[in-house]
Amino acid sequence: xxxxxxxxxxxxxxxxxxxxxxxxxxxxxxxxxxxxxxxxxxxxxxxxxxxxxxxxxxxxxxxxxxxxxxxxxxxxxxxxxxxxxxxxxxxxxxxxxxxxxxxxxxxxxxxxxxxxxxxxxxxxxxxxxxxxxxxxxxxxxxxxxxxxxxxxxxxxxxxxxxxxxxxxxxxxxxxxxxxxxxxxxxxxxxxxxxxxxxxxxxxxxxxxxxxxxxxxxxx
Amino acid sequence: xxxxxxxxxxxxxxxxxxxxxxxxxxxxxxxxxxxxxxxxxxxxxxxxxxxxxxxxxxxxxxxxxxxxxxxxxxxxxxxxxxxxxxxxxxxxxxxxxxxxxxxxxxxxxxxxxxxxxxxxxxxxxxxxxxxxxxxxxxxxxxxxxxxxxxxxxxxxxxxxxxxxxxxxxxxxxxxxxxxxxxxxxxxxxxxxxxxxxxxxxxxxxxxxxxxxxxxxxxxxxxxxxxxxxxxxxxxxxxxxxxxxxxx
Numbered sequence: 001x002x003x004x005x006x007x008x009x010x011x012x013x014x015x016x017x018x019x020x021x022x023x024x025x026x027x028x029x030x031x032x033x034x035x036x037x038x039x040x041x042x043x044x045x046x047x048x049x050x051x052x053x054x055x056x057x058x059x060x061x062x063x064x065x066x067x068x069x070x071x072x073x074x075x076x077x078x079x080x081x082x083x084x085x086x087x088x089x090x091x092x093x094x095x096x097x098x099x100x101x102x103x104x105x106x107x108x109x110x111x112x113x114x115x116x117x118x119x120x121x122x123x124x125x126x127x128x129x130x131x132x133x134x135x136x137x138x139x140x141x142x143x144x145x146x147x148x149x150x151x152x153x154x155x156x157x158x159x160x161x162x163x164x165x166x167x168x169x170x171x172x173x174x175x176x177x178x179x180x181x182x183x184x185x186x187x188x189x190x191x192x193x194x195x196x197x198x199x200x201x202x203x204x205x206x207x208x209x210x211x212x213x214x215x216x217x218x219x
Numbered sequence: 220x221x222x223x224x225x226x227x228x229x230x231x232x233x234x235x236x237x238x239x240x241x242x243x244x245x246x247x248x249x250x251x252x253x254x255x256x257x258x259x260x261x262x263x264x265x266x267x268x269x270x271x272x273x274x275x276x277x278x279x280x281x282x283x284x285x286x287x288x289x290x291x292x293x294x295x296x297x298x299x300x301x302x303x304x305x306x307x308x309x310x311x312x313x314x315x316x317x318x319x320x321x322x323x324x325x326x327x328x329x330x331x332x333x334x335x336x337x338x339x340x341x342x343x344x345x346x347x348x349x350x351x352x353x354x355x356x357x358x359x360x361x362x363x364x365x366x367x368x369x370x371x372x373x374x375x376x377x378x379x380x381x382x383x384x385x386x387x388x389x390x391x392x393x394x395x396x397x398x399x400x401x402x403x404x405x406x407x408x409x410x411x412x413x414x415x416x417x418x419x420x421x422x423x424x425x426x427x428x429x430x431x432x433x434x435x436x437x438x439x440x441x442x443x444x445x446x447x448x449x450x451x452x453x454x455x456x457x458x459x460x461x462x463x464x465x466x
Contacts, residue, residue: 041362048370065370067363073382074464087381088373118461136371144363 001026001140001170007046007055009039009191017042020196022189026059026139029171029184031202034191040174043191044142047172064138064169066146070125074118078104081117082131096135103131107161123154130158134165141166143173159184252432257439260432267421267433268440274417275441278334278406279448282341286402287395289342290349294391295384298357315347319405323412332413341405345398352394356387361465385462392456399452403445418444 002024009017017039024030034040046053048065072081082100086092101113107127112120120128126146133141143162147155162171163184173185189198234254240246241253248256261268293311297303319340330336360383368378410419418441425433 045366048366050372063370065367067367069361069363069465071364071367072464073385075385075461085371085373088368088371088377090374090377118464142370144366 001028001059002047003057005055005057007043007053009042011039011042015193017193018191018195020191022196024170024172026170027168029166029186030173030199031185031188032172032174032191033176033188034174035176038191038193040191041144044144044174047140047142058140060139062136062138063140063142064133064136065142066129066133066144068145068148070122070129072117072120072125072128074116076117077114078109078117078120078124078128079113081128082135084132085136100131100135103134104128106134106165107131122150123157126150126154126158127161130161130165139169141169141171143171143175145175146173147175249429249431252435256432257435260436261439264433268418268436271416271418271421271437272440272444275403275406275410275419276444276448278337278341278409278417279402279444281334281338282405283345283395283399283402283448283452285338286342286345286398287349287391290346290394290398291353291391293346294350294353294357294387295379298354298383298387299379304354311347311350314343319344319408323408326409327412332415336412337406337409337414337417340409341402344405345395345402348398348401349391349394352397353387353391356390357383359390359465360386364465386464388459389463392459395456396449396453399449400445402448403441407441 002022004020004022006019006021008019010019011017020043032040032043044065046056047058048063050061052058072078073084076084079097079100080087082103083092083096086096104110104113104127107130109124109127109131112124117125117128129146133143147158150158162173171185185202187199188202189196190200237254241251293307297307322343323336323340326336326339330339364386368382406417407419407422410417411423414420418437421437422434425431425437
């Protein structure tokens with residue numbers, strides 16, 4: 001699905017970062033771990049760019065992205081937020097509204113389709129953002145710490161939903177906390193300032209000290 | 220209720236202070252009239268003050284509306300182009316750095332002594348805070364937002380009108396609130412330079428005739444008018460906060 005060859009993550013004017021090679025097969029679900037400032041966002045930005053840099057070969061142009069904050073327009077209804085992509089591409093119709101409603105049902109928000117984005121709780125907003133990801137029918141889904149700022153039980157619920165709903169997609173989950181992901185992701189890659197290492201067994205990180213060593217590039 | 224009470228108490232304290240100064244220093248009424256003289260002139264000639272206040276109010280409101288629209292439009296036009304911003308910013312800043320006093324004679328020359336020159340001066344004062352605040356609203360979009368929007372592969376114009384413009388509106392609103400507090404300067408300075416009506420005109424006229432009580436009364440009315448216009452602007456722009464999505 002995705003092949004990266006010799007992509008330099010350094011940012012002009014900042015200390016040099018790793019140059020990485022990475023390849024992910026279709027339908028794989030992987031975690032990308034790394035401390036802040038090692039180039040995770042640079043990598044995600046490069047994946048979202050059109051056209052992509054020549055170092056990145058991606059089999060699909062259908063890429064969905066879920067950010068750290070839910071990014072809901074507070075004046076639009078949950079339904080309109082789910083089909084925001086269709087609205088911005090000028091493709092909205094009664095059919096897209098039905099699809100959005102069905103997706104809201106699937107993320108457990110039946111009955112809240114007409115509620116304004118600004119009136120949803122943090123957990124509900126994250127569910128709407130996940131529904132928007134699903135609406136895009138993307139083949140590759142990039143999740144950028146999508147559970148940051150949620151309480152522990154909501155995080156578990158969200159991870160459960162992702163596991164259930166993102167079966168058919170290729171998924172890259174960027175996170176600090178592998179416990180978010182250990183029960184539904186197959187492998188973890190660790191990005192440090194020097195290198196990208198992996199795949200590592202997520203079970204290895206049940207111990208925090210192991211995780212810290214891995215994040216520092218020692219594993 | 221508490222706000223009204225607070226306003227009344229502040230007013231009462233100021234009036235007492237004012238009366239106290241006049242009494243302690245035994246000031247003649249043509250230097251500083253006591254509050255009772257000013258209140259009495261307001262009470263006996265209300266039509267005079269209403270007439271001139273309405274003229275000034277019209278100048279300020281029209282200037283706020285025109286400057287607001289103009290400021291918003293300029294911000295929208297240059298929002299997407301850092302190059303255009305670099306080219307236009309110096310001109311925008313100069314339009315603010317030049318005191319409106321310095322521009323007033325030129326505007327009088329071009330637009331005459333009527334409503335148009337006061338409108339131009341108020342608009343000139345209003346548009347910059349609105350442009351600057353709206354631009355900072357466009358720039359405030361967090362990267363998580365711009366990445367999410369990019370990933371949705373929308374059309375540029377739709378992204379602008381459906382996402383970026385509404386998100387900048389609360390910022391434009393706070394710019395307009397700042398503008399509302401300085402807008403009376405444009406109108407009153409314009410009236411000083413030459414006019415046949417308005418509170419600024421009334422002050423000059425009264426000053427020339429030694430009617431210090433009328434001068435002070437006009438000043439009091441101007442204070443009330445400025446507060447009223449600020450209050451209305453505040454109320455109107457607060458409705459824009461429904462577009463507030465991030466700090």
